[in-house]
Amino acid sequence: xxxxxxxxxxxxxxxxxxxxxxxxxxxxxxxxxxxxxxxxxxxxxxxxxxxxxxxxxxxxxxxxxxxxxxxxxxxxxxxxxxxxxxxxxxxxxxxxxxxxxxxxxxxxxxxxxxxxxxxxxxxxxxxxxxxxxxxxxxxxxxxxxxxxxxxxxxxxxxxxxxxxxxxxxxxxxxxxxxxxxxxxxxxxxxxxxxxxxxxxxxxxxxxxxxxxxxxxxxxxxxxxxxxxxxxxxxxxxxxxxxxxxxxxxxxxxxxxxxxxxxxxxxxxxxxxxxxxxxxxxxxxxxxxxxxxxxxxxxxxxxxxxxxxxxxxxxxxxxxxxxxxxxxxxxxxxxxxxxxxxxxxxxxxxxxxxxxxxxxxxxxxxxxxxxxxxxxxxxxxxxxxxxxxxxxxxxxxxxxxxxxxxxxxxxxxxxxxxxxxxxxxxxxxxxxxxxxxxxxxxxxxxxxxxxxxxxxxxxxxxxxxxxxxxxxxxxxxxxxxxxxxxxxxxxxxxxxxxxxxxxxxxxxxxxxxxxxxxxxxxxxxxxxxxxxxxxxxxxxxxxxxxxxxxxxxxxxxxxxxxxxxxxxxxxxxxxxxxxxxxxxxxxxxxxxxxxxxxxxxxxxxxxxxxxxxxxxxxxxxxxxxxxxxxxxxxxxxxxxxxxxxxxxxxxxxxxxxxx
Amino acid sequence: xxxxxxxxxxxxxxxxxxxxxxxxxxxxxxxxxxxxxxxxxxxxxxxxxxxxxxxxxxxxxxxxxxxxxxxxxxxxxxxxxxxxxxxxxxxxxxxxxxxxxxxxxxxxxxxxxxxxxxxxxxxxxxxxxxxxxxxxxxxxxxxxxxxxxxxxxxxxxxxxxxxxxxxxxxxxxxxxxxxxxxxxxxxxxxxxxxxxxxxxxxxxxxxxxxxxx
Numbered sequence: 001x002x003x004x005x006x007x008x009x010x011x012x013x014x015x016x017x018x019x020x021x022x023x024x025x026x027x028x029x030x031x032x033x034x035x036x037x038x039x040x041x042x043x044x045x046x047x048x049x050x051x052x053x054x055x056x057x058x059x060x061x062x063x064x065x066x067x068x069x070x071x072x073x074x075x076x077x078x079x080x081x082x083x084x085x086x087x088x089x090x091x092x093x094x095x096x097x098x099x100x101x102x103x104x105x106x107x108x109x110x111x112x113x114x115x116x117x118x119x120x121x122x123x124x125x126x127x128x129x130x131x132x133x134x135x136x137x138x139x140x141x142x143x144x145x146x147x148x149x150x151x152x153x154x155x156x157x158x159x160x161x162x163x164x165x166x167x168x169x170x171x172x173x174x175x176x177x178x179x180x181x182x183x184x185x186x187x188x189x190x191x192x193x194x195x196x197x198x199x200x201x202x203x204x205x206x207x208x209x210x211x212x213x214x215x216x217x218x219x220x221x222x223x224x225x226x227x228x229x230x231x232x233x234x235x236x237x238x239x240x241x242x243x244x245x246x247x248x249x250x251x252x253x254x255x256x257x258x259x260x261x262x263x264x265x266x267x268x269x270x271x272x273x274x275x276x277x278x279x280x281x282x283x284x285x286x287x288x289x290x291x292x293x294x295x296x297x298x299x300x301x302x303x304x305x306x307x308x309x310x311x312x313x314x315x316x317x318x319x320x321x322x323x324x325x326x327x328x329x330x331x332x333x334x335x336x337x338x339x340x341x342x343x344x345x346x347x348x349x350x351x352x353x354x355x356x357x358x359x360x361x362x363x364x365x366x367x368x369x370x371x372x373x374x375x376x377x378x379x380x381x382x383x384x385x386x387x388x389x390x391x392x393x394x395x396x397x398x399x400x401x402x403x404x405x406x407x408x409x410x411x412x413x414x415x416x417x418x419x420x421x422x423x424x425x426x427x428x429x430x431x432x433x434x435x436x437x438x439x440x441x442x443x444x445x446x447x448x449x450x451x452x453x454x455x456x457x458x459x460x461x462x463x464x465x466x467x468x469x470x471x472x473x474x475x476x477x478x479x480x481x482x483x484x485x486x487x488x489x490x491x492x493x494x495x496x497x498x499x500x501x502x503x504x505x506x507x508x509x510x511x512x513x514x515x516x517x518x519x520x521x522x523x524x525x526x527x528x529x530x531x532x533x534x535x536x537x538x539x540x541x542x543x544x545x546x547x548x549x550x551x552x553x554x555x556x557x558x559x560x561x562x563x564x565x566x567x568x569x570x571x572x573x574x575x576x577x578x579x580x581x582x583x584x585x586x587x588x589x590x591x592x593x594x595x596x597x598x599x600x601x602x603x604x605x606x607x608x609x610x611x612x613x614x615x616x617x618x619x620x621x622x623x624x625x626x627x628x629x630x631x632x633x634x635x636x637x638x639x640x641x642x643x644x645x646x647x648x649x650x651x652x653x654x655x656x657x658x
Numbered sequence: 659x660x661x662x663x664x665x666x667x668x669x670x671x672x673x674x675x676x677x678x679x680x681x682x683x684x685x686x687x688x689x690x691x692x693x694x695x696x697x698x699x700x701x702x703x704x705x706x707x708x709x710x711x712x713x714x715x716x717x718x719x720x721x722x723x724x725x726x727x728x729x730x731x732x733x734x735x736x737x738x739x740x741x742x743x744x745x746x747x748x749x750x751x752x753x754x755x756x757x758x759x760x761x762x763x764x765x766x767x768x769x770x771x772x773x774x775x776x777x778x779x780x781x782x783x784x785x786x787x788x789x790x791x792x793x794x795x796x797x798x799x800x801x802x803x804x805x806x807x808x809x810x811x812x813x814x815x816x817x818x819x820x821x822x823x824x825x826x827x828x829x830x831x832x833x834x835x836x837x838x839x840x841x842x843x844x845x846x847x848x849x850x851x852x853x854x855x856x857x858x859x860x861x862x863x864x865x866x867x868x869x870x871x
Contacts, residue, residue: 335661336811337664337668337812338660338665340668340805340812341664341665342664344773344801344805345769345772350772350773350774351772351774352771353771353772354772357771357777357779376772
């Protein structure tokens with residue numbers, strides 16, 4: 001029978017990409033290929049233990065027994081002889097943890113050693129006990145795995161058995177508890193059928209899905225592991241989604257009630273803030289207007305600074321021009337006045353000595369006239385003798401002076417003109433300065449006026465902002481308190497994808513597992529019916545094993561179920577189921593039961609010795625047929641006769657097993 | 659042309675004419691024909707300083723008003739001395755000498771003497787002149803009157819000399835110097851340096867006085 005790829009089939013179902021599916025399923029430890037494998041065989045070949053009894057009995061304990069394939073009987077004529085303890089110690093060594101070993105027996109023991117084989121390979125578990133706590137090692141083909149605590153012992157055995165028997169851990173979602181992962185301790189329950197039954201047809205637990213899983217595994221139904229892991233992952237995802245929705249709803253409810261609580265307060269605050277805002281005087285300048293006024297003023301004072309600079313330069317120029325013209329005008333005045341003075345003084349003949357104020361006498365004047373010697377200082381006069389006697393009022397010197405005075409006058413006029421020009425320029429700028437100054441004043445006044453309004457403007461801004469914020473808050477709160485605001489409880493996209501993938505994968509796995517179950521179920525049902533009949537369940541007409549580990553029966557023409565049977569019938573059915581699984585597995589080369597069974601207190605519920613004899617005989621022949629190993633413990637006196645020769649472990653003469 | 663000396667001669671001519679006093683009857687001055695006298699060269703120096711520095715002259719007017727030697731109407735005169743082009747054109751800064759503003763007046767005065775307009779009378783012995791008095795002759799007074807008639811543009815010499823005469827004619831040369839010292843700027847001027855203008859100080863004082871009048 002050929003099937004397409006599981007991943008492709010899931011992808012087609014849910015529409016998500018194969019890579020996403022592969023990654024999600026790997027994270028959930030879902031195998032995406034069928035994992036039915038060949039059965040492995042577990043055997044106990046020797047059990048030894050020693051210790052010291054305490055209390056009423058103080059004997060030394062010494063037990064040492066070798067075992068082979070087939071049916072083994074552990075028998076005593078009385079109860080409480082230690083048969084169950086032998087099975088319990090065997091289970092302790094195989095599991096790495098005691099199951100129901102009595103506490104007193106446990107404290108009595110100081111050494112346990114179990115030898116066995118897995119698929120014919122020998123292994124050896126031995127441990128010392130100090131107050132019931134183990135220290136020892138597991139040895140297999142030179143692989144020594146020591147342990148020094150209960151936890152380490154349990155872990156060591158679990159690892160070893162899971163590896164050797166080809167078991168994989170499996171996860172089950174338990175409502176209210178979450179994901180539970182099962183290892184060897186759960187698998188090992190299929191080895192042991194203790195005295196007390198609890199309704200499960202396989203293993204020791206009913207109702208938590210373990211039995212169902214064990215049936216599927218040990219029947220060897222294809223895709224059972226994948227289905228189981230898919231279901232667990234899906235149920236976990238659904239539980240998480242449910243919790244998320246519940247959390248979200250709770251959150252929304254909280255938000256709604258909080259919103260409803262503060263809505264009134266916020267509405268009141270909004271109304272009050274509006275009133276305060278409206279109470280402010282109208283016509284307050286806006287921030288823009290204030291800013292524009294400030295900018296205007298700044299621009300003007302900048303302009304004023306530049307203009308003042310220009311004015312200073314113009315003023316400097318004007319002053320410079322004025323200084324120049326003043327200097328030249330003074331020179332002109334000086335020259336003019338001096339010339340005037342000279343003409344005045346020279347127009348007069350010297351009459352006295354300027355030094356001593358003595359009259360210059362007629363003789364001196366005569367001498368000057370005749371000999372050209374100065375009447376005052378006797379020096380020769382520099383006279384032009386050819387020239388006419390001085391009749392003109394202006395001398396040659398005077399003419400020069402007048403010439404240079406005229407030049408100077410023109411210069412003064414030019415400079416005067418330049419000075420006036422500079423002055424006019426400076427005055428024009430001064431007028432500009434004055435005009436600008438008044439503009440600056442009014443701009444400054446405006447800025448100051450606004451500054452006086454700053455507090456009110458700031459308050460208006462604050463209140464306006466507050467009103468806007470409160471309006472938003474109130475709107476949001478109103479929105480939150482209406483039902484329409486309830487958010488859609490849609491899963492997050494990645495959660496939705498996870499759910500879709502897991503649902504598709506579970507559906508596909510279930511489909512494939514159904515196919516796998518259909519392949520084997522007829523054979524299993526036939527085997528169970530046949531075995532039950534052989535075990536003396538004479539009225540049984542039809543058996544139907546469901547995928548959920550439920551067993552439906554038709555007995556005496558009526559439909560019934562496993563749980564409604566008598567304890568003896570239940571025991572027979574349980575053994576029939578396990579053996580049937582072993583048989584089908586043997587015939588079809590599928591299934592995982594290790595082929596070792598420990599059955600406690602067989603026959604305790606029996607009323608008809610003949611039935612028990614037939615049952616035990618059948619068990620013996622099945623052991624030979626399927627090459628399995630079964631231990632039965634019983635206090636029924638007729639049991640030993642049905643145990644193959646050499647396979648009987650009996651109590652010592654004192655009546656105790658050890 | 660020695661412009662400074664010639665202008666100085668004009669200033670002295672007008673100072674003698676306006677600030678000189680009539681000679682005592684029967685005095686030597688009267689006998690040699692003087693019509694006006696300035697006793698002691700130092701006084702002429704002091705008056706000449708005011709003649710040359712209108713801002714100092716204005717300040718002196720203010721002092722006289724404060725001392726009630728002159729009435730308040732003279733504030734206008736003081737102001738006019740600082741107004742317009744007056745200080746710039748008709749200010750002739752002097753060097754400060756040991757006894758205050760001093761420039762030898764001999765060169766300027768010699769023009770007046772040689773022209774027969776003034777006389778210089780010294781007392782003492784040669785090299786040890788005790789005192790020099792300055793006399794204006796009638797020819798000098800005639801010349802002063804005549805030149806203004808012919809050249810009205812220099813009438814300010816007469817007006818300035820009149821003002822100087824107002825503040826200085828009752829003072830001895832020594833007293834005039836003391837008054838000039840009162841102006842800190844004047845006193846603080848280092849020996850041999852140009853005397854600094856005080857127009858700004860005077861303007862402030864005028865404004866102050868107008869306010870208090």
